[in-house]
Amino acid sequence: MTIIDIILLTAMVMAALWTVMTRSLLKSTIGLAFTSAIITIIMFRLDSPLAAVFELSVCTGLITAVFISTISLVRPLTHKQIIQLSKDRIKRFWYLPAIVIIVGIALMCLKIPADFKMPAKLAQGDARNLLWNSRQLDLFGQIVVLLAGVFGIVLLFKETKKK
Amino acid sequence: MIADWQLFTGFAFFIIMVLIAGLYCILVTRNLMRVVIGLELLTKAVTLLIIIAGYVTGRIALAQSLVITLIIIEVVVIAVASGVILSIYRHNESLAVSNLDSLKG
Numbered sequence: 367m368t369i370i371d372i373i374l375l376t377a378m379v380m381a382a383l384w385t386v387m388t389r390s391l392l393k394s395t396i397g398l399a400f401t402s403a404i405i406t407i408i409m410f411r412l413d414s415p416l417a418a419v420f421e422l423s424v425c426t427g428l429i430t431a432v433f434i435s436t437i438s439l440v441r442p443l444t445h446k447q448i449i450q451l452s453k454d455r456i457k458r459f460w461y462l463p464a465i466v467i468i469v470g471i472a473l474m475c476l477k478i479p480a481d482f483k484m485p486a487k488l489a490q491g492d493a494r495n496l497l498w499n500s501r502q503l504d505l506f507g508q509i510v511v512l513l514a515g516v517f518g519i520v521l522l523f524k525e526t527k528k529k
Numbered sequence: 530m531i532a533d534w535q536l537f538t539g540f541a542f543f544i545i546m547v548l549i550a551g552l553y554c555i556l557v558t559r560n561l562m563r564v565v566i567g568l569e570l571l572t573k574a575v576t577l578l579i580i581i582a583g584y585v586t587g588r589i590a591l592a593q594s595l596v597i598t599l600i601i602i603e604v605v606v607i608a609v610a611s612g613v614i615l616s617i618y619r620h621n622e623s624l625a626v627s628n629l630d631s632l633k634g
Contacts, residue, residue: 367539375543382547382570386554391562398566401547405577412584417596421576424600429569429607436611437562440618462553466546473542482534484585493593501594508601515605522612 371411378404383466387459389452391437399430416493533585540581547574561614561624565607572603 378401385397402425409418443451497504547570554567576596583592614624621628 367536371539375540379543379546379550382550382573385566385570386550386563391560394563394566398569401570401573405573408577409580412580413589414580414584414593414596417576417580417593417600420597420600424604425569425573428604432608432611433562433566436615439615440562440624441622458557462550462557465553466549469549470542470546473545478538484533484537491590493590493597496590497594497597504594504598508598511602511605515609518609519612522609522616 371408374404374408374411378408379466383463386462389448389455392434395430395433395437398433399426402426402429414493537581537585541578544574544578544581547577559626561617561626564626565610565614568610569603569607572599575599 381397381401381404385394385401388394388397402421406418406422406426409415409421551567551570551574554570555564558564558567576599579592579596579599580589583589583595617629618624
């Protein structure tokens with residue numbers, strides 16, 4: 367593990383914590399997009415360019431757009447409600463950094479066997495060949511899931527017929 | 530081999546932190562949007578775990594194909610969940626989970 371990996375992974379955890387702890391939903395969505403962007407960089411560094419491109423375009427771009435669209439369709443809270451919720455949120459969310467730190471220390475104290483035998487490395491081909499030739503059932507499943515999503519959205523936003 | 534195992538445990542250490550953050554978000558929040566955001570964080574942690582597992586075992590092509598499938602399913606789940614949240618908001622005028630107590634079959 368290089369120092370760049372550690373910096374990127376720490377940034378990822380910080381972004382995830384910020385996503386959970388920030389009060390504004392919009393800021394939370396931006397934090398999620400930032401987490402996703404850092405994961406994209408890590409994926410590029412782990413020789414997974416195809417998955418990284420998907421993560422960047424779909425998770426960082428499309429899902430953020432879906433979230434922001436949803437938030438924009440919801441009425442914002444009043445000033446009074448924001449003050450009330452802020453007090454309530456601080457009470458509930460201040461435990462999270464403490465839990466993360468405690469779990470981190472516990473994991474560092476945990477004795478993990480250093481001589482664990484990993485399975486032998488395989489000389490695999492390209493991910494595209496694997497996806498199109500060996501895992502065609504996955505593609506079929508993806509098409510079915512996409513269609514199910516489309517029909518689900520259509521049903522949710524279907525206008526009721528006027529009598 | 531040992532270096533690969535150490536790399537995996539190093540990444541897993543940080544991935545567990547993100548998993549905790551996502552799980553805590555789902556458990557503690559009272560806002561429906563934040564529940565979906567917590568779910569998204571959990572998915573991101575699992576995505577990275579699959580990639581690092583594929584990298585250290587030399588099965589990166591298989592890991593990438595699995596991650597692509599996961600991302601497709603994830604985006605559909607998020608889109609449908611956002612639609613459900615909007616429908617609930619139109620019905621209840623609120624995103625609070627505590628207001629969802631009127632399910633009468």
